Amino acid sequence: QSHATTTKPVTITFWHGMTDQHQVTLNHLISQFNHSQTRYKVVASGQGNFANLQQKITAAAKSQTLPTIAQTAYTNVPTYVQGGFVTPLTPYLKTSDLKDVYPVFLDSASYRGKTYAFPFSKSARVLFYNRKLLAQTGLRIPKTWSELAQDGEKVQVQGLTGVAFDQSFMSELDDLIQQTGTPLVSDKLKVNANSQSALRATHVITDMLNAKTATTAGTDGYGSTQFFAGKTLFYCGSSAAIPIVQASAPKGLKWGTAPLPSYRGRHATSIAGNDLVLFKSASTAQRKVAAAFMKFMLAKPQTTYWAQKTGYLPLTKAAQKDANYQHYLAQHPTAKAANQSLPFGFQDVAFLGYPQYLVALSQATDKMASQHQSPKKAMGTLQTQTEKIIQQNR
Amino acid sequence: MLNAKPTLKSTLIALLYLAPLLLIVGVFTLWPLITTFLMSGYTHYNYFTNHVGGLGMVNFQFLWHDPDFHLALRNTLFFVIGVVPATVFLALGAALLLNRLPQLATFFRTVYFLPFVTSTVAISLVWNWLFHRDNGLLNALLRTHVDWLNDPHYALGALIIVCIWQNLGFNIILFLAGLNHLDPRYQAAANLDGASTWQRLTNVTWPLLTPMTVLITVNAIITNFKVFNQIYALFHGTAGPANADITLMYYLYQKFYVENQYPVAAACGVVLFGLILLITGLAALYFHRHAWWRGGQRG
Amino acid sequence: MKSVKLSLTYLVLTLGALTMLLPFVWMLVTSLQPAATTFTGPQLRLPPAWQWLNYPRAWHAAPFARYCLNSLVVTLTTTVGQLVTSILAAFAFTHLRFYGRRILFNGLIALMMVPGELLLIPNFITMTRLHWVDTYAALIIPWLASIFAMFTLRQAFNTASATTYYAARLDGASNWQYLWQILVPANRPTITAVAVLQIIGSWNAFMWPLIITNFPRLRTLPVGLVTFTSETGTDYPLLMAATVFVIFPLLILYLFLQKYLIAGITRANLKG
């Protein structure tokens, strides 16, 4: 990498997986950053969708041609650390720089005591509801999963479906088990997939599926397809999808969002999305620029702008309290639910082998959904698989 | 010439002709293959730092014990057996029909070629619709209520149909090129010799088309063993309901790019490679016995 | 009898043609739908209003003009290159005698079986070693050889008349001249078929161009199509609009090459 001279700005490269409007928004912010001073320059380039981006990072890491920073999921961090090509942000970002960030974003972003991931494009799962059907059936927005299940039974006789999930209900399952107090995989990497409480939580969803009061999207991909057909009361989806749902909802369909119901008196909503990581190959100067860029993104105007334009969650408390953003929420009430979920948001613990675990989880849910495998069996398999994965990667 | 034997000189000359191809294939196919073979034997391997913990059969043992791999293997074999013969015969049939059209041949040829250029996304969406349980055309026509894509019993069949359909255009073009090369005199002679259309096909056209059939069969075996994109598109990024459509290639992809299990993926690649080699070898052997009339000189 | 058979032929072909046409029609119709309507699931229904503006919108969503140029350059060079290397190799395999001919040929066929996904990263590493990342060389050179094309041409050359070869050699043609002046023109339909297939292959190549380039400057059309998908869904109308103009050149080309797929001269009237 070229050394910074007084005249030439230090340039860092940034690979991301943002497309279409999100990319436009991102580019706008980056050019703001580049114009805000003359010493640094961020050069961003889109690398396709997230799957493509992952492949590029793998290839670049292998051939040592990584950019300075890249967008990736914090759950990849353990792999990157093991590969030895990612560097902690701590020396460049002081705790004070991050103090305003919602803790949920940072808690699991640290690995082995060091922070590697910087939250970037984050979303939460929310409950979409069909206003008209709700009014018709005289139901209220469910506060708990059991309410949701009962609602499903109630409307079934009218030929309506209670709730639609996406292709896989693993986020919802993750939430439910989290709400039992013992997460699927604990911070100490203890696996609780087939614990009594986890199985009970699993039954909440599988019972609905078996009773046909709930459906999964299958090859439709997203439950919204079902939801739009107007025969489904609720839809569990990502807050990131709200803008798209907005654009494609049929004319007559009136809908709203709410935080996901609670289970056993507890609220927990999983936060998904991507983070930024800094690669070891970057020079010290570049690392500093990267830090500067991250700080820039955390600043109130940028964060609110980002959240408003993309529908992702605002990263800092300050941003959420920002009048501007509150005004935006008032105008876009559907965006509220995700924000309301932030206080009880959580993220999975990251560990080496997490991607394998995720595949196993998705297979388990899939087996329960499409083969009606019993939770005991599916979760039992998941338990042994996950334990083995953790064991092997220790 | 006719009975020439290879010499050192002729070998050198031939190598000159082969050099460009060999060079590129060597660098961009053979070399990666070798590294893959090597990687499949690494244990405790750090892909990024290139640290090799040791050598062994661990990765193959992993495959041996992995039920997903078994499923992938079974699905792949089933899929290939389902697709290849159908592909070859349907393409041949369509090419023969297209070849004898007095009118509109251009139009039909273009239409049959369309799926080949139409984007996989559009195709998978349309098939998603055709196969859809509630508002799908297939169920409407068959008066059934089958969830083709989300029922593990049907999902592999659906994939087979889509793959046959999509590769048809490609193979039709090749068969048409092959048919074009046939000398019409043989058809005329057979016609006079009293051969019916069917007899002409089985006794004259088909044997004379052997070179093209070999090509298409071998190619179909290879591409279908490596099927991946169609699965990915048709099942929205998954391997079908309950892994019903997981194939070796999908397994490999998942292990490599999703689960970061690089040596396992390499081992799967080796198995896949060996398997295709075996089956293609058998097919080639079969055809070889039927094509030796071309004479020992060339062939 | 003949006409019954013929109408049956037409019937069967027309039914087949309809299924072949369907995705294409669907693509066209979808490309004219208002934004995001197809999110309600795939179905063939006419758009309430034809959104012709989808096309310019899609065109401007990514630097398609630049992509188009790159695609053209890459497709042309790789196709021509592949044809040349394959023709040379196929000729050697069919017309030259040399040691190890069988083994070498079978070895190459075996290499066809290597899954492409395994090649991606090793080749990427090769490219970085060569410092070819972000160059046309990286986009083109690895694709200058195709075993499949070689295999196809070899099968065609194998059936060429042997005496014509001898005649040409006696007429003073070198192997090289025979190859280009007799063998290649005489196998025009097969060569065209191979070319068409390669063109489509190169034109639709996605993963390699994306991996090997870091900036839009060198990217090709299929990379542009990613613009319309995101983690939460796909903008099908725009994607289809873009797809239409991405594949349009292929269709035109195919229609143009169609007549070369059929050998006009060797299929002249039947002769005794």
Next chain:
Amino acid sequence: MQVQFTDITLRYAQQTVLDRLNFTVQDGELVALLGPSGSGKTTLLNLLAGLLTPSAGHLLFNGTDVTHQDPRHRHVGMVFQDYALYPHLSVLDNIAFPLKMAHVNRATRYAQAQKYAQLVHVDDQLTKFPRALSGGQQQRVALARTLIKQPALLLLDEPLSNLDAALRLELRDEIRRIQRLTGVTTLLVTHDQDDALRIADRIIVLANGRIQQSGTGAALYRHPQNQFVAQFIGTPPINLIDVAAIRPFIHAEIPPERLQQAATFGIRSEALTFTTTNQPILGQLPITLERQLQIGRDQQTLVHSPIGRLISSQVPLTGTQSPTTLFLQAAGSFLFAADGRCLWDGDADA
């Protein structure tokens, strides 16, 4: 099978190859088709076989219109000019092919094929593929393949052109024998007039898209209807002289008005004799001997005369005494009009 051409025309893109042809071949007849290269003989056979459809006109088999009938149902056997052997079948399988198509069982058809292979002397090549056969062997296999199916109409397109003299005679006679035996209507295209004259019941001369003459070999030779036929039939070729040049030498009586109309005078080589016989003589020609050629037991003499160079086949090989005059016999002399019509025929009219 009786074959009838009615007003058949065949055009290729630019060229009319057959022009309103009318003729009939009787059931069981063996007709030889003669004609210059490119005159449409193969085309005519292809029409009969159904491989070509006439541009106009009708083709009748036993009175039934078969113009548009499928070749397969015509029961026609054909030896193609370029053989068209199936390259993927061995000699035995090639010969047995028509029987296989007729679902004859394996043992019977191979036995039959063996028999026909013997007939054409390729029984030592049975396992070879066509590629490994010599030209003549291929031709014989093609002949065997055609004969084995015992067609109702046999079309032979120069079936013996690549065979040596001995084999050619043998197979020619064999074809004739089989034809006689089975009574199959046969059309034989040949360039060998010897073959035609010897085995055909009738010869048809085709040229310029039309039938020039049809008749027995002797009739064509001795009474050609036009200059083309006279010129085409017979070796050495007929001597053709300008009538004006020869007139002074003719003493016998030729109808003067004929002589008036005529443009060309034709003299067969055997009509120029060294001695007089009991045949009528038209005149005498002073000559000088130019060259004599012995071919087998045959000799030809090239002489120089006031009316140009002439060929005679009746001058004995000369040791010492060289002839100075030749007699012009009436038999073998013809008068042709400018349009080619034969006006006077020394054999018939004198």
Next chain:
Amino acid sequence: MQVQFTDITLRYAQQTVLDRLNFTVQDGELVALLGPSGSGKTTLLNLLAGLLTPSAGHLLFNGTDVTHQDPRHRHVGMVFQDYALYPHLSVLDNIAFPLKMAHVNRATRYAQAQKYAQLVHVDDQLTKFPRALSGGQQQRVALARTLIKQPALLLLDEPLSNLDAALRLELRDEIRRIQRLTGVTTLLVTHDQDDALRIADRIIVLANGRIQQSGTGAALYRHPQNQFVAQFIGTPPINLIDVAAIRPFIHAEIPPERLQQAATFGIRSEALTFTTTNQPILGQLPITLERQLQIGRDQQTLVHSPIGRLISSQVPLTGTQSPTTLFLQAAGSFLFAADGRCLWDGDADA
């Protein structure tokens, strides 16, 4: 160019086609190669052209060993038995192809091609592709293509087999003329003995992998070295009779020990005469006439005699008086040993 075969052997998989062949063709000579179908004539030409490499032995051109030389550098022109025209080139381009390979400029080569097309009378077919030509037209194009390059060695594999008699004569003489003019060494394979006898300086008879005899046409006809040659050359074929059967009818002196050794007696058709001439006579045969055939100006008579059926070409067409005896001339009579060798030749030895 002088061509020399030394001990050349050629084997295919199972079969030895040429067996230790030795012969020389002198510079400028035109040699005709005769032999039964499948005897290896094409194989021999392929050896000369370099398309085949002998299994053993050496091939010398002007004394230089060219056994392993590339065909391209041999300056050989060849008309293939199956023509081998380039299917995608028009007639004109086909003919011009060798000149194109020699980098002759476009205008010149087309002018030349036009000229040669005229020579073989295909100048009205120049824009057609080979598939649209008749068999004879294709053959002529092949001939033109070979002649145009003016090779140092001309190999013609039955170049006229598909042409009508008139054209055949014309082109045969044309080939001879060109050959004389350019002095190109030429090997001509033909089944037409007439052609061979007429234009070849020398004839080589090939059979059973060996050269049976080589010499002028007359020599081969009149003094065959073995029974094969006697049988092979000449139409109608020679009459062959068991010596024992004919012995009683022979009155003239034939060396008795020869007669003892001999197995077969051969009589040419013209050696059976109706009248005596000044030629020596061996004896007289009582006959009954079976059939007479008039072919053109030639007649053949099949007679029945105590020694079997015989063919004579010297019996005049009989009106009323039918002959009852025929004379057996010495010239045209041969004695052959059981192994085929000629023991006694009535022309030379009597």
